[in-house]
Amino acid sequence: MTARPANAHQARLLRLLRDGGPNSRAQLGDQVELSRSKLAVEIDRLLETGLVVADGLAASRGGRRSHNVRLAPGLRFLSVDIGATSVDVAVTNPELEILGHLTEPMDVREGPVAVFEQVLALADKLKDSGVAEGFDGAGIGVPGPVRFPDGIPVAPPIMPGWDGFPVREALSQDLGCPVMVDNDVNLMAMGEQHAGVARSVRDFICVKIGTGIGCGIVVGGAVHRGATGSAGDIGHIQVVPGGRQCACGNHGCLEAHFSGYALARDAESAAVDGSSAELAARLAAAGRLDAADVAAAAAAGDPTSLTLIRDGGARTGQVIAGLVSFFNPALVVIGGGVTGLGHTLLASIRTQVYRQSLPLATGNLPIVLGELGPAAGVTGAARLISDHLFSPA
């Protein structure tokens, strides 16, 4: 696809068709501020580009029956969500519905060349499965800050070898289509906004608790990326003055006390020092422990695991309480791998936020788990590239 909308009206029509699916000219006309004749001109132009196709007659609304239009059904977006230890690659249709989705373990520390080799192989596999012949655009998420206009990771703490790598340019050449790159947490927020729990919410934060902890910020419906693309980097907010040493060099950062990584380490300590027989048995069986083990042990009634989850939730809640006071969001979404810890974690976060933030900010504030799970990131990636392609060139 090379065509792009010629003006803001066309861009808006394309996004309406993306978000609402096939629609009649009459109903589109109700949603945009265009005269009947101007609407017809813009839709005819979009039909000429091939981005939009006719889709039969609409049901009668009383007068002459209106013609339906839809986005070209053959459009395909490639969505890539690179985590610290795994990668998700998916293909969506123009309405951002996922047609195929593959996940594989991966180590982001192996650097961009190795990671993109794996990504391209997964993309080929999806093509071979028949869900796409080619890609009209690709959205990529990486687990670190991104200089957004260029699509280049900047000083990513857990991604040695990625600093300054021209992800956007390199992948665009490999794939032969436009590419947009963003932080993985921003994509999770956009995914939940597009098709998840944050639908129609214009001001919210989305906290992702995975190997590390980050936060996507949506202001007035748009992602806030900050002056240098590092907005939402809340893993290094201090929660324990003089607390644990963090990989960043400071002490007492949230991530040092709670994250997928910290939780695994704490669980292994508890297994080794004899404070949890349940965790010790799991460590003996598996050779290592992760957040899922702690969740399973907690479900089996292990008090040490419950305490680890509750303490982690309280630390996270302490940081979120500050963000709620500062930002006064309409919604807080909790997502990421550690949400396997479920309602114990959520209850602990909620307790802390409702106790520490002022009632005016929390009175109508829902704090909820994300709805989309691993689909949030890839849905957000498709949203990112479609927002770009459905903007005036």
Added chain:
Amino acid sequence: MTARPANAHQARLLRLLRDGGPNSRAQLGDQVELSRSKLAVEIDRLLETGLVVADGLAASRGGRRSHNVRLAPGLRFLSVDIGATSVDVAVTNPELEILGHLTEPMDVREGPVAVFEQVLALADKLKDSGVAEGFDGAGIGVPGPVRFPDGIPVAPPIMPGWDGFPVREALSQDLGCPVMVDNDVNLMAMGEQHAGVARSVRDFICVKIGTGIGCGIVVGGAVHRGATGSAGDIGHIQVVPGGRQCACGNHGCLEAHFSGYALARDAESAAVDGSSAELAARLAAAGRLDAADVAAAAAAGDPTSLTLIRDGGARTGQVIAGLVSFFNPALVVIGGGVTGLGHTLLASIRTQVYRQSLPLATGNLPIVLGELGPAAGVTGAARLISDHLFSPA
């Protein structure tokens, strides 16, 4: 004034004339995306409303000389900045230059009726001085959260008697002109953005340290007020787990450990318990102490006062460090009464932020004192009402 711009083009032209002063039609044409003929139509309509007047011929740019236009020079905005213990009332011209400015002590706890009686008396005094015959609009700042669309304070902790009082409606009747109401800290941010240190900065935070502590947040050039108008309420972010009891009922809030109020209390304790002879002498002379006394004692070399300021700066810096990690602003402005503590306070805040936030967020981050002092709030109030009046009705 009853006229309002009829469309977004006219609104934009009015704001350009407000922010840039009198200008030629030719140069205005360079700044807006309008054809020459459409620009002429819109300016002629603005001339008809009386909001804009002709202002002679512009200097030649080579061809035919262009006509100058300007905002009607008789337009007057009333700007009111209500603090906890004082009130500022000013009058501005349409370019938001302050023509007269009065300050009086005031106790916000006396409630809206008494406070507005004082405000109206000050407004009359300004009229009597000859700077205004009447007011075309008024902007009002109050020291607490505001339900912005209605202009009604909500659950303001330090303002008993104000909760739910229809400030906007009541003052609009008293003054006979349109009124807009906002939080005082948001007005400070808008003032520094209009004419102070944040000119042309689109993403910044402005921390006001007065009797309490609050923060104005500007995203993409516009104030972010949050879901319930309480965004920026950072005084109750926890800085000392299990710390001092705060008026809000929690322990260890920033305001409980540092603010104009906390500083005065700490200074009086140090005077009484014998740890500072300098403060004891000042207390004996004045009967009470405030932030200015601590500043003077510190300037005279009193180590206790210096420590109070440094500790307060470190607590404030600890909170700002978290906000910087979360929001990644392009600028941090420090303002409010306590900025009399000056560079000792600023150095202490900077040290903490640069130490605790990640280098990517602080690499190019200036942390500076506001430029406008007490003029920031009233300038912001004039900006608020002019933004409203210079919007399509």
